[in-house]
Amino acid sequence: MPFGTQINGLSVDVEDWFQVGAFEKVIARDDWSGLAMRVERNCDEILQLFDDAGVKGTFFTLGWVAERHPALMRRIAAQGHEIASHGWDHERVFRLGRTDFAADIARARRVIEDASGEAVTGYRAPSFSIDARTPWAFEVLAEQGYAYSSSVAPIAHDHYGWREAPRFAFKPIADSDLVEIPVTTAQFGGRRLAAGGGGFFRVLPYGFSRWAIRQVNREDERPAVFYFHPWEIDPGQPRVAGAPLRSRLRHYTNLGVMADKLGRLIGDFRWGRMDELAAREAARTVAAPVALAA
Numbered sequence: 001m002p003f004g005t006q007i008n009g010l011s012v013d014v015e016d017w018f019q020v021g022a023f024e025k026v027i028a029r030d031d032w033s034g035l036a037m038r039v040e041r042n043c044d045e046i047l048q049l050f051d052d053a054g055v056k057g058t059f060f061t062l063g064w065v066a067e068r069h070p071a072l073m074r075r076i077a078a079q080g081h082e083i084a085s086h087g088w089d090h091e092r093v094f095r096l097g098r099t100d101f102a103a104d105i106a107r108a109r110r111v112i113e114d115a116s117g118e119a120v121t122g123y124r125a126p127s128f129s130i131d132a133r134t135p136w137a138f139e140v141l142a143e144q145g146y147a148y149s150s151s152v153a154p155i156a157h158d159h160y161g162w163r164e165a166p167r168f169a170f171k172p173i174a175d176s177d178l179v180e181i182p183v184t185t186a187q188f189g190g191r192r193l194a195a196g197g198g199g200f201f202r203v204l205p206y207g208f209s210r211w212a213i214r215q216v217n218r219e220d221e222r223p224a225v226f227y228f229h230p231w232e233i234d235p236g237q238p239r240v241a242g243a244p245l246r247s248r249l250r251h252y253t254n255l256g257v258m259a260d261k262l263g264r265l266i267g268d269f270r271w272g273r274m275d276e277l278a279a280r281e282a283a284r285t286v287a288a289p290v291a292l293a294a
């Protein structure tokens with residue numbers, strides 16, 4: 001029996017092994033097209049895993065990937081999952097500026113919708129890069145009619161994070177229903193820890209993730225938001241030479257055990273699509289007393 005009554009958000013950030021932020025200094029965007037793409041086979045494995053468990057989730061997809069794999073987009077949608085946007089080519093929001101960000105997400109959405117045949121209503125920033133530097137990003141999302149964003153990591157981390165942000169859903173713009181659903185954190189000994197996926201889930205023992213999500217469901221009485229990447233279940237991916245040791249350790253640890261760990265996680269809790277979670281959270285969240293200025 002899955003734990004409790006909260007329906008948590010299950011999400012996949014659809015990007016390939018060469019598109020991660022940790023490798024951007026050693027693999028140029030111009031070289032992406034010449035590399036072996038593994039995202040489609042890895043997503044098919046994830047679709048099988050979800051189907052076996054009878055769960056639905058959300059696939060935050062790069063426009064760059066959707067353009068090259070339209071059949072995959074249609075398969076994901078046909079199996080009842082949500083396809084949302086992860087931007088065009090994984091450039092972080094704080095590097096784009098307002099005008100380029102607006103163009104990036106408009107282009108990604110158009111291509112993803114054309115490929116999948118479904119409307120896109122949700123967005124996740126690459127590397128959770130909406131933070132105190134980008135108070136305009138939510139305005140742009142609202143202007144373009146998005147229902148929700150899941151783009152904030154309310155922690156301090158070496159690559160990302162906005163430690164002052166709320167831990168749970170908030171409406172960042174006073175006259176808009178746009179809701180932000182931050183990725184899950186846990187409170188431990190007075191500290192906030194990342195607890196929604198990524199290296200945290202893959203590297204640490206599974207029991208830690210189970211404890212954290214139970215704490216969020218039971219003590220905070222809120223849904224958790226979990227994310228992972230297709231390359232995290234792929235021990236056969238090419239190894240990137242020349243990346244910093246710390247990045248390589250984080251990227252390649254425990255790839256072989258990830259599918260089993262995911263299976264346990266999916267079986268231990270209740271899961272659903274992010275758009276449905278966002279609608280429930282929006283209904284219980286009043287518009288936004290959150291100070292967004294840096």
Ligand SMILES: [Zn+2]
Nearest residue numbers: 013015126127
């Ligand atoms: Zn990403």
